[in-house]
Amino acid sequence: MKLRISIITITLITLFTITNRAQTVSGSFMLGLPQGEFKDNLDRLGYGLQVHGTFWTTSKLRPFTFGINLGYMIYGEESFRRPFSITNPDVTVRVSRNYNLANFHLLFQVAPFQGTWRPYVEGLFGGSYIFTTTDIESERDFDNVASSTNFDDWAWSYGAGFGLLIQVAKDMGDISNLYLDLRGRYLFGNRAEYLKEGDVIVDSRQGTVTYNVTESKTDLLTIHIGVTAYFR
Numbered sequence: 001m002k003l004r005i006s007i008i009t010i011t012l013i014t015l016f017t018i019t020n021r022a023q024t025v026s027g028s029f030m031l032g033l034p035q036g037e038f039k040d041n042l043d044r045l046g047y048g049l050q051v052h053g054t055f056w057t058t059s060k061l062r063p064f065t066f067g068i069n070l071g072y073m074i075y076g077e078e079s080f081r082r083p084f085s086i087t088n089p090d091v092t093v094r095v096s097r098n099y100n101l102a103n104f105h106l107l108f109q110v111a112p113f114q115g116t117w118r119p120y121v122e123g124l125f126g127g128s129y130i131f132t133t134t135d136i137e138s139e140r141d142f143d144n145v146a147s148s149t150n151f152d153d154w155a156w157s158y159g160a161g162f163g164l165l166i167q168v169a170k171d172m173g174d175i176s177n178l179y180l181d182l183r184g185r186y187l188f189g190n191r192a193e194y195l196k197e198g199d200v201i202v203d204s205r206q207g208t209v210t211y212n213v214t215e216s217k218t219d220l221l222t223i224h225i226g227v228t229a230y231f232r
Contacts, residue, residue, distance in 0.1 A: 024054045026181055028226020032073045037216035038189070042196050048073030050224060052107055057230050063112040069105040069124060074098055076197040093145060094137045099196060103128040103157065118165040118179070124187065127156045128218060132195040150200060151211055155192035155218045161185035165228055177230040189218030
């Protein structure tokens, strides 16, 4: 519970900082490819979104900047029907289980070139919150009946990335420049415990649940495509 409260607090602070203090804001669609031990246990492509903001824009005189990055990825999902209860087996509900990874990083970015095409490199330090959730929904109107976090853990991580900004528009009110943002990152993650598809074993007759927990390093390669806005 304390870990979940801490993660929620960090998320709210990060979003407030990005939306209210940043001079550049970036959002992108993200693909995640587990690497090393993580890939051995979880050989599946993840997908999600990321957003980051930097505190000032880069220039010839100051080609570096700092910022905050927040990402969310689903690396597994299951969905099935189950009886609502033993006493009401004729009523079924939809059970959805998601296997998630949310990461939070301090960002250091160097972009020494100006113009229409702007390559850049970046370094990151932070961590990843890995968690599995289960939701129960009514089959008739899809209202959420109940939800729970089955298992969670935290892993520190650091890494580097390379990207390219391609200008697509400029002088849009408060936005001085708008760029197509193409980026790749490699994150080295510490060891963590997590669940993957098929690791939650429910015995409805006995009313018990078993978690087959996996532990490994959590290295991750991510590929991004999105947009970056430079504000005046």
